[in-house]
Amino acid sequence: MVQAPEETVNKENMPRILHPCHEVAEHENLIWVCDGAANVGQIGHAIGVLLTNTGKGRMCCTAAVAAGSKPHVEIAKKAKKNIVINGCSNRCASKILEKAGARIDYEIDISKYLRKIPTLDIYEADVEKVAKIITEEAQL
Template sequence: MEEKCSCEPTEILIFPCSGGSNVGQIANQAGVKLTQDGMGKFFCLAGIGGHVSGMIESTKAGKVIVAIDGCPVACAKKTLEHAGFNIDEYVEITSMDIEKNPNLNPLTSDVEKVTQYLSTQISKRRGLL
């Protein structure tokens, strides 16, 4: 049976790795766009990595955790899992045929590709499709 929820966008927490590469910045920009589109709420991965208590508690209060990693090093996934969180939706951007490079100004088309994919996944989960 397909998993669905009735979560509000504010209960869907989005954690991009926001790394120093095109794919890290695609993750970041996709997180921004999903938040602006009302699909969820951009959250602070660094706060989780730093064990900031308020961030940990806010994350525990969330219902859906979305992690976006730029590459297989999987910093967002590892940071969240290290803090004891289960990830509900996940994408690793190089697995979408987007090659990693040092350019911090990623292609708009690549940002759109990742945003569209996650938007569909989150919509399915919310039963909006």
């Protein structure tokens, strides 16, 4: 069962305040996760949190882009790099960015590395394994 990676745990019991996406997009690797309701989607979500909290990028609201929120579509269009994390070959997060007209600089289908299972229980080792692949391939 997942135990949050060290970097995702806030030991001071205070929220870690992030810069708003619209202020940093041009200088930041923006991370878009599908957040699918299967192990691979939730692993992708946990990787988005991990990469954000370790300063490799900044997770932004994929659902807002899907909903057509103009500020969020603009954020995606002006990102330094768009890193898209899909749980499976349906590529939902990638399709959302494509429909919005945003450039995709790197995308991954986690199910190429881990079997998709209908569970929300995930493992820290899987999160770290795929996060390492993304970090290396996307040069974060």
